[in-house]
Amino acid sequence: AQSVSQHNHHVILSEAASLELGCNYSYGGTVNLFWYVQYPGQHLQLLLKYFSGDPLVKGIKGFEAEFIKSKFSFNLRKPSVQWSDTAEYFCAVKSGGGADGLTFGKGTHLIIQP
């Protein structure tokens, strides 16, 4: 069975700091990888996704993530965070090629201090 590990459950940063949230998955086959964000009081929204091709993917709001197959990792990055980035961030994986359900990590609660 697939599993997803997010290393940091809580992260506190100041505005303009750089962000990197770790995500590792356990599945040896072809995978599709996602980062979702949940702002306070709102529903899950897709930040970015990786299906194939360039392992560096860019998403909305200046976020990017790099798929490193050898490390089974898909870390989320942003060079300069803003107060409005305060949210819960979830990494998710599914087997490639189909419409399978997603396996989510436990989430990282990010707080940006002004």
Place this chain on the structure above:
Amino acid sequence: EAGVAQSPRYKIIEKRQSVAFWCNPISGHATLYWYQQILGQGPKLLIQFQNNGVVDDSQLPKDRFSAERLKGVDSTLKIQPAKLEDSAVYLCASTHRQGGVETQYFGPGTRLLVL
């Protein structure tokens, strides 16, 4: 484009009572999912439908949970009887396939509290 709709948004019941949640996916989305998100955890897949057929219900506690999507559009998830540990947010998602890429879109969820 309208998003995934869910109702009710909140529900409080006592243990051993029954409860039902409703989901209307994005128009044209054939695949529909129900997830359970317990506080402090990521969503966990309960059941997946393709049109009106069940694709995966391996993680659905079938002794108390049931779900249907009779006409391949709306879906309902039912819990009977509810237990304290069922307190969670129940998320519905539907999938759009574009260019061979599946992307799940989530509804706002129903927050259930079992007392």
